[in-house]
Structure formats: structure tokens, C-alpha cells
Amino acid sequence: xxxxxxxxxxxxxxxxxxxxxxxxxxxxxxTVVVLMPFAVGPxxxxxxxxxxxxxxxxxxxxxxxxxxxxxxxxxxxxxLDLIVMGRTPLELVCAAKALAHWLAxxxxxxxxxxxxxxxxxxxxxxxGAVALTLLAGTPALTFTGxxxxxxxxxxRRGGLLLSVLxxxxxxxxLIFGVAASNAAISGPSPFGTPFSILCALSLSSLVIGPxxxxxxxxxxxx
Amino acid sequence: MxxxxxxxxxxxxxxxxxxxxxxxxxxxLVLAVGLYQxxxxxxxxxxxxxxxxxxxxxxxxxxxxxxxxxxxxxxLGTLVWRHPLADVAAKTAAPIGAAFTFLALLTGSLWGRPxxxxxxxxxxxxxxxxxxxxxxxxxxxxxxAVEDPSRAARAAAVLTLVGSVNIPIIKxxxxxxxxxxxxxxxxxxxxxxxxxAFLIPLVVMAIGFTLLFLTLHIAAMRNEILRRRVRTLQMxxxxxxxx
Numbered sequence: 001x002x003x004x005x006x007x008x009x010x011x012x013x014x015x016x017x018x019x020x021x022x023x024x025x026x027x028x029x030x031t032v033v034v035l036m037p038f039a040v041g042p043x044x045x046x047x048x049x050x051x052x053x054x055x056x057x058x059x060x061x062x063x064x065x066x067x068x069x070x071x072x073x074x075x076x077x078x079x080l081d082l083i084v085m086g087r088t089p090l091e092l093v094c095a096a097k098a099l100a101h102w103l104a105x106x107x108x109x110x111x112x113x114x115x116x117x118x119x120x121x122x123x124x125x126x127x128g129a130v131a132l133t134l135l136a137g138t139p140a141l142t143f144t145g146x147x148x149x150x151x152x153x154x155x156r157r158g159g160l161l162l163s164v165l166x167x168x169x170x171x172x173x174l175i176f177g178v179a180a181s182n183a184a185i186s187g188p189s190p191f192g193t194p195f196s197i198l199c200a201l202s203l204s205s206l207v208i209g210p211x212x213x214x215x216x217x218x219x220x221x222x
Numbered sequence: 223m224x225x226x227x228x229x230x231x232x233x234x235x236x237x238x239x240x241x242x243x244x245x246x247x248x249x250x251l252v253l254a255v256g257l258y259q260x261x262x263x264x265x266x267x268x269x270x271x272x273x274x275x276x277x278x279x280x281x282x283x284x285x286x287x288x289x290x291x292x293x294x295x296x297x298l299g300t301l302v303w304r305h306p307l308a309d310v311a312a313k314t315a316a317p318i319g320a321a322f323t324f325l326a327l328l329t330g331s332l333w334g335r336p337x338x339x340x341x342x343x344x345x346x347x348x349x350x351x352x353x354x355x356x357x358x359x360x361x362x363x364x365x366x367a368v369e370d371p372s373r374a375a376r377a378a379a380v381l382t383l384v385g386s387v388n389i390p391i392i393k394x395x396x397x398x399x400x401x402x403x404x405x406x407x408x409x410x411x412x413x414x415x416x417x418x419a420f421l422i423p424l425v426v427m428a429i430g431f432t433l434l435f436l437t438l439h440i441a442a443m444r445n446e447i448l449r450r451r452v453r454t455l456q457m458x459x460x461x462x463x464x465x
Contacts, residue, residue, distance in 0.1 A: 147381070147384050151364070155373075155374075155377055161363055161364065161367055164356075165360045165363075165364065165381060168353050168357050168360065169385075169388050171395065172388075172391050172394075175396070179398075179399065194398075197395075212380055212383070212384045215380050216377055216380040219301065219377075219379075219380070220377055
């Protein structure tokens with residue numbers, strides 16, 4: 001347990017310090033949202049309608065593009081080999097690393113949502129709904145994306161390949177995240193159904209992600 | 223013969239050489255019968271002759287999922303049993319599966335044009351097949367990204383298994399998404415049960431296409447084994463000429 005807590009603490013510290021790049025995710029999120037009005041026009045009514053979708057897409061891309069940092073830095077300095085050979089189960093370490101990554105990257109995205117909601121003309125209820133769905137859904141993005149990150153470090157190829165592999169897997173999260181936000185904003189369908197499914201997706205990815213990532217690390221590193 | 227005997231590539235090559243001509247013959251026969259029956263099948267009272275696209279479209283769609291199943295079994299073979307031929311089976315199945323998926327999309331789109339009035343509709347089935355196609359392409363990109371085949375095999379095996387867990391979830395969410403956005407706007411073939419006149423050619427064609435997959439897969443596996451041997455020989459030659 002102390003080992004896992006140490007991993008979480010270390011990863012958070014590394015992510016938040018100089019060269020860590022955790023807050024670049026938020027900056028990217030902001031930039032994507034700011035780009036949208038240039039693409040669709042400064043029509044506030046339209047932006048309000050598209051708001052949840054834009055915020056979800058931005059958060060999806062931001063959490064995906066920061067994912068390749070999850071294992072590469074550790075692989076480069078050799079600590080990943082130590083982790084793989086260590087006594088703590090690799091699955092648990094993977095889960096701890098993903099949790100630390102979510103705390104450093106995912107949570108700031110959720111925190112930034114109210115500000116970005118203002119830019120997109122969302123009212124308080126809508127912003128709250130989007131923030132709540134992001135809070136429930138971004139863990140699923142991190143834990144599914146972790147599989148891609150593990151593959152990328154095994155293959156020593158990151159970037160576009162990782163995105164191509166992970167993006168199709170994140171479609172369900174996107175569907176239910178946007179659906180729950182829209183249900184809370186405009187109805188008529190209930191908010192509870194898609195939101196519960198979103199939570200279920202997060203919980204199941206919590207189980208599948210660490211095992212798949214650990215399997216690809218264990219089989220792939222030599 | 224137990225599966226473990228096939229682990230020897232040379233034995234697999236002999237067996238494949240013996241089976242393939244027969245398999246090609248049977249496939250050709252079944253496909254010819256199926257095509258003939260499809261041509262003489264009656265026109266649909268609503269759709270006219272375009273209903274015959276179904277005899278190509280449905281087998282392709284069925285195979286697009288079947289091939290992912292084959293790859294998942296091969297992936298288990300790679301990760302659990304370290305079966306040397308499982309790598310080869312998984313690698314060669316991916317492009318064939320992608321081709322079947324593409325054909326399912328293409329014929330579906332050609333069928334949709336006269337029926338729905340558009341080549342593409344964000345219908346739940348079409349969309350989930352498109353996502354499946356994207357996943358096939360991603361998997362092929364993964365295979366091509368790494369030089370060492372056994373390394374690529376293990377990475378691809380993990381991705382294949384994660385995909386096979388996720389494909390039903392994706393299918394379910396896309397169904398849900400579509401009913402939310404546009405309830406019952408698409409005219410679909412399903413619903414009514416198929417008449418015997420359509421069912422028999424369809425089943426024959428499905429069997430024919432499955433045999434076609436088997437034939438192509440065994441042939442591709444044989445080529446891949448030979449390709450790897452050639453590559454090993456070339457590497458040996460190169461290292462010798464350096465020394």
C-alpha cells in the first residue's frame with residue numbers, strides 16, 4: 001500500500017514540476033475550445049447548443065494527447081524496468097500511475113470546465129452537468145488510454161499511432177458523456193440513465209485497463 | 223491431429239499445401255452455386271432487383287465480425303500458449319478482415335443509395351461497422367509499426383483482446399446514440415422475417431464466403447511463413463557478408 005502511495009505521490013510531483021507538462025493539458029483544452037467559435041462562427045445560440053459536445057471533445061483530446069507521458073518518461077530513465085521487476089503487482093502499479101495521471105491531468109480539466117462554459121454561453125445548470133459528466137467520464141478515458149500508452153512505450157512509437165488505437169475505444173464514453181449532459185440541459189430523456197452507464201464505463205475500464213496495460217508491458221519489454 | 227502438431231511451421235506448410243487445392247475447389251463450387259441461386263432469386267416486391275445486394279452484403283458483414291473472433295482466439299494463442307503459428311494467423315487475418323469489412327460498408331452504401339436515397343446514413347449498424355473498420359486499420363498500423371514480428375504480435379494480441387471486449391460495448395452505445403438522435407427515421411430491411419426464396423441463397427453465400435475466408439487465410443499464412451523464412455535467410459546473408 002505504501003509503495004502504491006509512493007508511486008502516486010512521485011508521479012504527481014513529477015507531473016506538476018518543471019518539465020512535467022500536466023497543466024499543458026488544460027492549456028490545450030482551452031485552446032481547442034477557443035478555436036471552435038472560429039470554425040462554427042460567433043453565434044452564441046449555436047455555441048450554446050454545441051457547448052457540451054465541444055467541451056467533451058476538447059477534454060477527450062486533451063486527456064488523450066497527454067497520455068503518452070504516462071510510461072515514456074519512466075521508460076527513458078529506466079525506472080519502468082524496476083517497476084516491472086519489482087515485488088508490487090504490475091497491475092496495481094499501473095492503476096496507481098493512471099490514478100496519479102488522472103489527478104494531475106484529468107481533474108484540472110474538470111476544474112477548468114466552468115470557465116470554458118462561460119465562453120460557450122452555457123448557463124450554470126449546463127456547466128454543472130458537463131463538469132459532473134467529465135468528472136465521471138475522464139477516468140474511463142485515462143484508464144482505457146493507458147492500454148494505448150503501454151503499447152506505445154513497448155513499440156517505441158507514440159503520437160498518432162496511439163491516438164488511432166485509443167480513439168475508437170473512447171467512443172462509448174463520448175456518446176454517454178454528451179448524452180448525459182444534453183439530457184440534463186434540454187431533456188426530455190432522463191439524466192440518470194446515461195450518467196449511470198457512464199459511471200459503469202469508468203468502473204469497468206478501471207478493471208480492464210490496468211490488466212491490459214500490465215500485460216502489454218510484461219510481454220513487450222525485454 | 224492435435225493443434226500442437228501444427229506448431230511446427232514445416233508441418234503446417236505440408237498440410238496447407240495438401241488442403242489448399244481442395245479448399246479452393248469447394249469454395250469455388252459453393253460460391254458458384256450461391257451466386258447462381260442469388261441471380262435466380264425473385265425480386266423483392268418493394269426493393270426490386272437491389273435486394274440481391276443482400277447476398278453479398280450480409281456475408282461480408284458477418285465475416286467482418288467473424289474474423290475479429292478468429293483474431294481474438296489467435297491472440298489468446300499468442301499470449302497464453304505462445305503458439306508460434308498464432309502470431310502468423312493473427313497477422314494475416316487482419317487485412318482480410320479489413321477487406322471484408324470494407325466490402326460490407328461499400329455494398330451497404332451502394333444498397334443505401336436507391337433504398338434510403340443517400341450513400342451514407344448515420345445508422346447504428348453502419349456506424350458500428352465503420353468503427354470496426356477503423357479498428358482493423360489501427361491494428362494493421364500497429365503490425366506495421368514494429369519490425370520485430372514477435373514483439374508486434376504480443377502488442378497486437380493485447381489490442382485485439384481489448385478490442386473484443388470493447389466491440390460489444392461500442393455496438394451497444396452506438397445503438398443507444400442512434401435511437402436518441404433519430405428515432406425510427408431509417409427504413410430497414412430487418413423486422414420482417416426472410417422468405418425461404420431469399421434465405422437459402424443467403425445461407426449458401428454465407429457458407430461460401432466463410433470458405434473463401436478460410437482459403438485466403440491459409441494461403442496468406444503460408445505466404446507469411448515463407449516471407450519470414452526469406453527474411454531470416456536475407457539477414458543471415460547480410461550478416462555473413464559483413465563478417
